[in-house]
Amino acid sequence: MAPTSAEPVPSLRARPIRACLLATRPAFLGVTLFACLVGLATAHGSGVALDSTRAALTIAFALFAHAGINVLNDYYDARSGADAANTERVFPFTGGSRFIQNGVLSEAETARLGWGLLLPVVPAGLWLAAGSGTGLVALGLAGLLLGWAYTAPPLVLVSRGLGELAVAAGWLIVVTGSDFVQRGAWSFLPVAAGLSYALLVAAILFFNEFPDHRGDAAVGKRTLVVRLGPDGAKWACLALVVGAYAWLVLMVGRGVLPHADTAVDADTLETVYEALAATPDGFTIHPKLARQFDARTKLFRSGEVDWALAEAFAFGTLLHEGTSIRLTGQDSRRGTFSHRHSTLVDYETGGEHQPL
Numbered sequence: 001m002a003p004t005s006a007e008p009v010p011s012l013r014a015r016p017i018r019a020c021l022l023a024t025r026p027a028f029l030g031v032t033l034f035a036c037l038v039g040l041a042t043a044h045g046s047g048v049a050l051d052s053t054r055a056a057l058t059i060a061f062a063l064f065a066h067a068g069i070n071v072l073n074d075y076y077d078a079r080s081g082a083d084a085a086n087t088e089r090v091f092p093f094t095g096g097s098r099f100i101q102n103g104v105l106s107e108a109e110t111a112r113l114g115w116g117l118l119l120p121v122v123p124a125g126l127w128l129a130a131g132s133g134t135g136l137v138a139l140g141l142a143g144l145l146l147g148w149a150y151t152a153p154p155l156v157l158v159s160r161g162l163g164e165l166a167v168a169a170g171w172l173i174v175v176t177g178s179d180f181v182q183r184g185a186w187s188f189l190p191v192a193a194g195l196s197y198a199l200l201v202a203a204i205l206f207f208n209e210f211p212d213h214r215g216d217a218a219v220g221k222r223t224l225v226v227r228l229g230p231d232g233a234k235w236a237c238l239a240l241v242v243g244a245y246a247w248l249v250l251m252v253g254r255g256v257l258p259h260a261d262t263a264v265d266a267d268t269l270e271t272v273y274e275a276l277a278a279t280p281d282g283f284t285i286h287p288k289l290a291r292q293f294d295a296r297t298k299l300f301r302s303g304e305v306d307w308a309l310a311e312a313f314a315f316g317t318l319l320h321e322g323t324s325i326r327l328t329g330q331d332s333r334r335g336t337f338s339h340r341h342s343t344l345v346d347y348e349t350g351g352e353h354q355p356l
Contacts (some may be wrong), residue, residue, distance in 0.1 A: 024067035039178025047103035068117030076151035170232035199244035272316035
């Protein structure tokens with residue numbers, strides 16, 4: 001498969017700083033940023049006063065660690081021949097960064113960049129641990145080990161079908177570590193909040209193994225998709241995603257994670273419905289729509305709501321509480337299958353009315 005127009009080209013060597021930055025795959029570093037934010041949120045939600053300097057350093061060096069691990073994974077995948085064999089890649093999501101394969105960086109340069117990015121993480125982690133506790137050292141070492149061992153021999157976790165487990169554990173460590181820096185102690189809360197997120201990150205990596213499974217199999221990189229086959233792996237992937245959301249529901253249901261009370265009283269629903277049903281004097285509703293609204297009124301007066309009315313109540317009650325709502329995109333006014341009527345059009349004049 002020839003390089004696509006989106007892939008890096010050798011001319012990038014003339015701009016080494018830009019080449020090194022892009023080799024870290026910066027578009028994917030957001031998953032670490034948000035993992036840090038989840039950990040900071042669990043600490044803050046427990047009543048811990050956040051130290052902004054330590055929070056900023058936590059995020060910065062977590063990003064350095066992720067960037068370095070990305071680069072080293074490219075290096076080890078190049079050494080094994082895995083990325084070169086991935087001719088069915090979907091760039092930039094699968095098949096590696098292509099910096100080595102397309103002649104932008106050599107293997108040696110890639111290795112130096114990866115280790116160079118990881119080098120400052122160690123002293124930064126030790127400094128943070130000095131104010132938080134030695135538990136942070138254990139978390140940091142475990143995270144770095146998992147990131148390195150994902151593709152590096154002799155462990156090569158991804159080739160043993162353990163890649164998804166390593167990824168989930170790694171991002172759970174990011175969440176837990178971010179909380180630990182602020183809290184200075186162990187807590188189950190970041191695990192409760194972070195496991196769903198970590199499993200979904202692992203699912204992304206799982207998805208990305210599908211296009212590469214033939215190339216991976218050819219070089220002995222026995223990912224879960226290679227081991228289970230695409231048909232079997234799709235069900236495992238589905239189970240992983242379902243499990244992620246099931247854990248979140250379980251933690252909310254058991255009261256470990258906060259539950260937002262969105263209930264409103266009957267008087268508020270009545271107020272919202274009156275606004276939905278009201279039209280200006282002289283406004284003519286389309287005859288078909290008028291019949292639909294009559295059926296909606298009968299449904300509401302019988303004590304029932306359908307999906308469309310439930311959506312209208314959700315919007316209306318938020319507006320009633322003073323929360324603004326902005327809908328954008330196709331069908332924002334009427335909704336797919338005409339279930340939403342956020343804007344009414346006069347059947348005779350073409351004038352518009354927004355009930356809410």
